[in-house]
Amino acid sequence: MLKEERRGRILEMLGVEGKLVASDLSVALGVSEDTVRRDLRELAEAGKLRRVHGGALPRSAVTGTHEARRRQASAGKVAVARAAVGLVENGQVIILDGGTTALEVVRHLPAGLEATVVTHSPTTAAALAEHPNLEVVVIGGTLYKDNILAVGAQTVEAFASVNADLCLQGIWSMHPEVGVSHPYYEEMLVKRAMIESADRVVALASAEKLGTASSFVVAPATAYTHLATDHDVPEEILGPFRELGLEIAKG
Template identity: 40%
Template sequence: MLKEERHDFILNEVKVRNRVLLTDLAVKLNISEDTVRRDLKYLDEQGKIKKVHGGAISTSYHLYTYKEQEIYAHENKSVIAQKAHALLREGQVILISGGTTNLEFARLFPKNIKATIFTPSLPVAMQLLEHPNVQTIFIGGRLSHEAQIALGGETIQTISQVRADLCFLGTGQLDPVHGLTEFDWEVVQLKKAMILASKKIVSLTISEKINSIQVYKVCDARAIHTLITELNPGDPFLDPFKQLGLEIL
């Protein structure tokens, strides 16, 4: 594979996943980790990604202010956010994890709905501050430099005291057989805590993340009550999740 082709592949993976591992890229590209490391360094120097320890993250994943042009598949994520609004009711207590789809959901949160929203995501919390009818509670803890979310025991302890009506869970990899998976062990523990603290789990994801798996399991696909993608709910691509009993929006 030519260098330019490798770079295109890496850029697409970073855009879709938001965060990628050097080791995974080496396997998928069938090249050495040293070659991937050099590619990531080059792409970082070009300002196309942000190189971090063990891999890379999307530039859109490292935002303090919202920039539509830097959000991958922004139009699809807006469609997902609008669909998710159908689940909202006055006075709900809501948990929202991180990720750019949840960031779009927070940005477009309906102005006329009052809600209390807990989130460990700093970018999501900042977007919610633009909505005066939302009581925003940032769940503190040790902040991840890459994902800008709070992690660790203090964060999980706070979440355990919440009883949320809905949890909008950011999705890294989702598969009907292997469920929701991640490659960051601390993120797995955070999401497990959010699931335990919520009555209903909603997965917001672009369809490109479906049928992919990682090393650590968050939950079975059946643990998700509602799956929202940009696709039409009747799309055959989503049939395996329908067969598991998930509501599809």
């Protein structure tokens, strides 16, 4: 089997199985584990998959900047927002992440909702300012311009002083074994602080983010109490998260 043919087969198997183990690939393809590891490394460098210890996982399809993500999977974001809003109640203290899914959450909040919303996103805060009955607390820090979020030690410390009822957290990648992961280290640290500051934590994850992995692990999937996702995500994808104890909310 030629190298390009072999690597095409690897990507095909990853698409079907959702996870690859290097030792199993060696047997299936009839090549050495060194060859498999080299293939996986070079496919990862080409952005085709995410290399993990012992094998590989699908790479998240999410693009980098806030502006680019505004144009990506908009129907899925609306469905996730609807699912998440169903968990919101009057009188709560709510941590709301930044990002384009968070903006959809703001757009779907009931006009009569009375709650306190804490965010480290200037964009989210500006959208919340249009809501008639919400108290908005903005957490500061160093502005990460690509994603328009506050990050850094000041941001992490500020979240540590919050005792929220609910955290609605945007997700880049979520896998039942790897957990939730993110490509940016400073954002990952802030997301950890958000989780630790809330009683219930909701992962806002549309279909294309499930079963994928990124560079830095935020937390295991069991750190989340709920998964808000699209209405048509198949049960074979959601089942492992249910088994871990997450409640599934579909929009």
